[in-house]
Amino acid sequence: MYYTVYNEIREALAVCTGSEEADLTDAGEHADLASTVAFRLAKVRKMAPVRIAAELAEELRPILESRDVFVEATGPYINFRFGMSYVQGAVRAALAPGFGALPVKTERVCIEHTSANPNGPLHVGHIRNSIIGDSLARAFRKAGYPLEVEYYINDMGRQIAIVSWGFSHLGIDRRENEKADHYVARVYIAANRALEADPSIKEEIERRMALIERGDPEMVIAFRKVVDLCVGGIRETLARLNVTHDRFVRENDFVRNHHMQGVIGRLKLLPEAQNDGTLSLDLSAFGFEKEYVIRRSDGTSVYAARDLAYHEWKAHNFDVVIDVLGADHKLIGAQLQATLPLLGVLPPEIVHFEFVSLPEGSMSTRAGTFVSADELIDEVTARAFDEVTVRRPELPEDERRDIARSVAVGAIRYDIIRVSPEKSTVFDWKEALNFERQSAPYIQYAHARASSILEKAGGYEEAFSFATDHEIRLAKQIARFPRVIELVVTERRPHLLSIYARELADLFNTFYRYDPVLKSEGETRNSRLTLVRAAQNTLKEALETLGIDALGSM
RNA sequence: GGAUCUGUGGCUUAGCCAGGAUAUAGCGCCGGGCUUCUAACCCGGAUGCCGAGGGUUCGAAUCCCUCCAGGUCCGCCA
Structure with missing residues (x-):
């Protein structure tokens, strides 16, 4: 349109x-x-x-x-x-289920996001990655792309060697009702303290890393136990946030199937290769001061080697490869992008986001200084439940709990996605717990109001006579939705959709205030109901593309 | 020190890549609105040398240069 x-x-x-x-x-x-x-x-x-x-x-x-x-x-x-034909056409199009979907594409897209190390629970920094990645993925699906979303599990790094050492030496038991990933973090933190107190443990950690790289069966089981425990907990948290992955890819697989060894073999032949004990690449021609280390002098691989293998595999399977990564990965990401073409491999596009810190400083799993995503979800849900109970005391408790859950997840997702990814943020409890304007609940509320009107209206005939400023402005905003989906996808900027949805809710609320629907009559009533239905559907589609539940009542 | 991102009313923030008409919104502040489709709402008001300085242009928050401030990175970690 x-x-x-x-x-x-x-x-x-x-x-x-x-x-x-x-x-x-x-x-x-x-x-x-x-x-x-x-x-x-x-x-x-x-x-x-x-x-x-x-x-x-x-x-x-x-x-x-x-x-x-x-x-x-x-x-x-x-x-x-x-003119009016545009307004009418927009409203008519917006009545269709799935409004905003774009024509089906053939380019296969892979989005990798979150990929947090399995040494503890997701914290409020990690979920910025998850929410940007998941929102982008939903927009790509809506834009008609065949898509696979992946989580890359770093299951053989130093930090896993440290946790697995902690599990076999520190005898820390899991507490009652303790979530698996939180338990793993507790062991990881304790193991790091032990390591600081007794540097000789470092040798034991390095022995474990050499063993895992060789595929030592006992070590494989030990690592796998810790990783699976932690990933299980992480997946629960992601599910609570409406974040979904199609595939969990294990770093270790690229070593065990010798894919990484093949990549290293080809890297060695490059003119940029420096093979003097360690294997590294001289990328100074691309503006990198530091050499890009691939393999340690003891023969074990570093993360970069496995990552190159993983990206070669992705490039083989997809036409567009997108990684969502924190600003701390900018350098390593740029090195990866520079190196893959040297092997004749399509490099990934990287969507970076800046850091989330706490008022008292940066978050660290190792130091135990972080606000976990679970803690955040629990707090916001409790606060939402209180709010629903005050507003809708007549609803049964189950229903209030369901609403609170949807409101809480929406509030968290919206609070994160609405800020441009290039801005670093400081986590603020007060802001996270605010459900007023410029929040998901505000948009969800507009949808619930529309739903309520339609429920009370009973039958009506579709009509398209629009006259007031409020009607026309609302219809014109509805018309923009498919265009916004396209912008989000082509610019890889899901936060544009959050702004759009808020503006749509603004216009609906103003229309709601000034143009009575159920009390109007005849053609006007039919037209306004049709417009409400179009707005409800567009709000629903926009919210769902943001991974936020569209509630019928709240 | 080098690389990179950010700097917009008291606070948070849109716009910047693809330069144009009085710079977007929220919180907070002041005032108004529930016998009316859910007030998680709506309306009005005050608050801005768009970090500073230069340049390009008919025109700069937006492009270029310098500087200042803050975040992040610069490991045979991931």
């Missing part, structure tokens, strides 16, 4: 100016679209922009009015306002 009109205007401008540059821009309050082409033509035509705009508007008017687009020059700007 939007594109059809956009292209009609672009073509009309091209005809009138003789240039493909339409200089189309958002017009804000002035109109639906504007062109600043008069500024550019001022030089060529040696005329004042205001006069050029006026003349062009005259030329464009007859062409575009037949397409139901109104043209007006305001100073040097040429403004375009979309």
